[in-house]
Amino acid sequence: MTGQTQNLYHNKAGQWLCYIALFVVLALVPVFGAEPFQLNVYSRYAVYAMLAVSVSMVWGFGGILSLGQGIPYGLAAYCMGATMQMQYQTPDDPIPSFMLTNELTELPAVWEPFWSTSIGLILALGVPTLIMTIFGILMFQARLAGAFVAIMTLAILNAFYSMAQDLQPFTAGFNGISPPNPFTAFGVTIDPYSEMLYWINLGLLALVTLVSKYVLQSKFGTIVQATRDDAERVRFLGYSVSYFQVVVFVFAGLIATLAGIVWVMTVQYVSPTAFETPFSIYMVIWAAVGGRHSLFGAIVAAIVLNYLQTELADISEIWQKAWLLLLGGIFIAVVLLLPRGLAGLFEYLLGFIKIGRRQAAPGRIAAN
Amino acid sequence: MGVLLELKDLTKAYDTYAVVDRLNLTINEGELRCLIGPNGAGKTTTMDLITGRQKLTGGKVIFDGREINGLKENKIVRRGIGRKFQVPAVFKDLSVRENLEVAFNRNPDPFANMLMFFRRTDKQRFDEIVELIGLGERLGEKAGFLSHGETQWLEIGMVLTQNPRLLLMDEPTAGMTEQETLKTSEIFKRLKGAHTLVVVEHDMTFVRQIAETISVLHLGKLLAEGPMHQIENDPKVREVYLGAEGISDAA
Amino acid sequence: MLLELREVNSFYGNTPILRNISFELEQGQCLAVLGRNGVGKTTLMRTIMGLTTRMTGTMSIAGHDASKMPTYLRSHAGLGYIPQGRGILGKFTVRENILLGTFARTDKQVGIPKMCLDLFPYLAENLDKRAGLLSGGQQQQLSIARALATDPKVLLLDEPTEGIQPNIVQEIEATLHRLNKEVGITMILTEQHIKVARELADKFIIMDIGRVVALGPIADLSDELIEEHLTL
């Protein structure tokens, strides 16, 4: 008989406690009076954490290695950037300045809808969702899997990158769009350096985490994890695997979409870097280091790794470069030695703690 | 009892070589049919063709009066055909309970499933199946930790949970010890009558224990069909299994 | 002792498929492995070649311990394998398939050995034909030729007559007879055709559910044993 495979790590109540503790700690940050600039930096970490959750959902649980989470993120960011830019423009001065330098004499038709903030927000949510749905249907109906999905998502991400870079009159090209004013909605202005923004970002991260956790615990979540294990078996239980894959792909895309929207609120800037390949892969690295099967791990890793990066970059430029070198090394080590990431290591170590009289067995450290 | 499954001139050919060659087979509702035959007889391929895992190159599969060839796998399953694979396929990272619950497929729509939580499934039936496959004490464990025999039973349990009208079992006792095989035959005896079963099996001891009618395949064709005693003494079958002049040639 | 297995267990994943197999084989002998479908005959062959996930117990080839050897070294050590289903590489030409065999030689001899072509004139005439286009019987000849090209001490033949027309079966049988009795190559043979086994083998083992249930010189292979373990 094999031993008990459940250990303290799998205690549901304990898991919820950890999440609550995490968000309480994060919520306390402004209470200890962070500088506005620091607070803005922390607000950015919340966005990174959302992206890590997004990757964790699609890859860790759905088994779909998407290297293109930057697609919904960037599309949403551009829609949001356009909305904020148009909040600044007036009927007397309808054309953003970067368009003028690109010799446009009238506002392009694709920019017209962004006059309205609510339509702008709807587009920011709707455009990425639509694109991810179409893209997902094409890929998953063809039963593409594994590395092929990774390559196709990477390719489409790249295509958007060059579009954003090259369609200068519409996207401001390499320079990106920098809306002069903070985002205003329903009469409220959201100052990027305010506590309010921090609360919004943190609240959204909490919401996204909660909904993801809910979805994972529903039967849908179990079926999705089952497709990760053995898609064919799921098909032979009468489920349409491609349908489930499209839904989880779009769901994770939606999380990245939200991240893209608040990102532009946070930094008042959007550029083609949102579509850059390395950025999308960093998201995967965060999720991998934290533990691909753990939302908690993904969030913590995203925050800690980015915190370290910022701190080291502050020391000197050499450190900043060395950090990326180190990150590559960490990533290789995690993939090779700790496929379940730090959460997996934690699970393994907790296995040594006995629960009551039951014999606890160490969790498995390897992926399979 | 009506006809549940009918294979008409079922054919699967690569280039010029037919793995399944104009096979005709009829399964009645409520019967337990054993499919036997030497390696390469086309047994697993036949199951693949019925369930849509491979595309047939000729003939028809008629299930419950309707042609089902050409449908996608999951649609065929929804019509009521459950399948256990030759190499047991369970979800190793999920617990035994979760494996069974995923298999309980009342509504295949992803969004409906987002609103579904476990525990509310048909409890009585769930308990019956768990009792039948004898994994009651291991529900909380990851399926990856089960022994080989237990994995086979779990997969049988999963297929039963689907409550299909026709169960296709590909080598349910492969890799089992004698005791495990015995327990499996107990499971099958209990299923007999209540379900329609097609069992592909090599283990003749097991076939002897459960069989009603046996169909022997050879080189993609139906070689013989009938009850055990008739098959045992069929010279064609003996030749396939032992070669010509197998017995009392030297003696 | 050319080949010796002592208390060998063999596993796919964590599933034991063979349990406690022991037998030995002297130079020049031919051993028939008998049993119904699915009792582990092919797994026994694969275990000897080192193609299962892992094995326990000991196995030696010509006195050298081979229990831990990777597959490619076992072939260097003198095992020539004719797998079930023949294992011909369909995209290779006949010539390339035979050349593949020579990679296991330890004597540095390159090129196709003469014996392979002498035994099978059809192959000699069709060296540049794609092996996937050969008939089943021709592929079986090719599989034997390829194994012979390794200059084997022991030939492992897994169901050499399966799925082959009766007249070719006789031809193959004659070839194997010659290789064993005249050339003196040691053989292990799994067979469905009892007649073939009787004519070729010196001794037999019968397997059931992963174990050896009977063994002895071929003369002891009685009808009772066949009825008990081999018929339906």
Add this chain to the structure above:
Amino acid sequence: MSVHDFWTPFSAGPFFNALLLGFTLGAIWLLAALGLTIIYGTMGVINMAHGEFIMVGAYFTFLMQTEAGIPWLACLPLAFIGVAIIGWIVERFLIRYLYARPLDTLLATWGVSLVLIQGVRLIFGGEPQYVAVQPHELTQSAELGFIHIPWLRIFILGATLALAAGTWAILYKTIYGIRVRAVMQNKEMAAAFGINAQQVYGMTFAYGAGLAGIAGAMFGGLKTVFPDMGLGYIVEAFLVVVTGGGHLFGSIYSGAILGELNSVFSYFTNSTFARFVLFVLIVVFLRFYPQGLFPEAKARR
């Protein structure tokens, strides 16, 4: 910007020039994809560090030119050897442990690519470097009627075809090639006939990496050399492999077809939009032919 600016009307001379350019572009993509194809086709490994192998090849060439004064043409084989050694090391100490987890190979090789990019950036800095192409005539353009194509691109086209032919010859005309193809077709049977698959994998990975090294030496002359340059080639290279179905001939055809399509789209619109359309077309194409242009016949079970 109106539709008129966006859409270039047809005109014979420039259009045929674009057609010819398409072949040279296809050759560049194929050259980038050649090593990737061999590695993927033989080992099933998606090497995300391939672009960085190209980059390292370019820097290697740059170093040999500036430090040792070696002429460009002589740098090509040296770049092959240098990068092949790096590839061999990566296979020996990393990839080898991940064969059972193909997706993780992809991630681990991405880690390798990060390390290579940052390592090079730390050593050489981020500013672009230049590889001098010799003989100097190669930097000129061929002018003949409506044709206007840089000689270097034509040289690359020729070199790519030569490398593809050489690779073909190694695979199909040598004993080593038989070993590689045997492992590709059936790893078990190859092992049963004395082939050490591990060794074949190591050699193949080194060979594929070496091809990336040569590609880097040439691309360095075509454009500038900088730490991120690999990213500019890798996506197209992957697409060539995927649409080709993962084997040598497939990649040659798909390289030519994709290069040609891109060139024609670019002629009518602009290069970015052409790239976008091409990528979307590939996704749609794979929806209907997930195995690529030339699927391997499915193995009998």
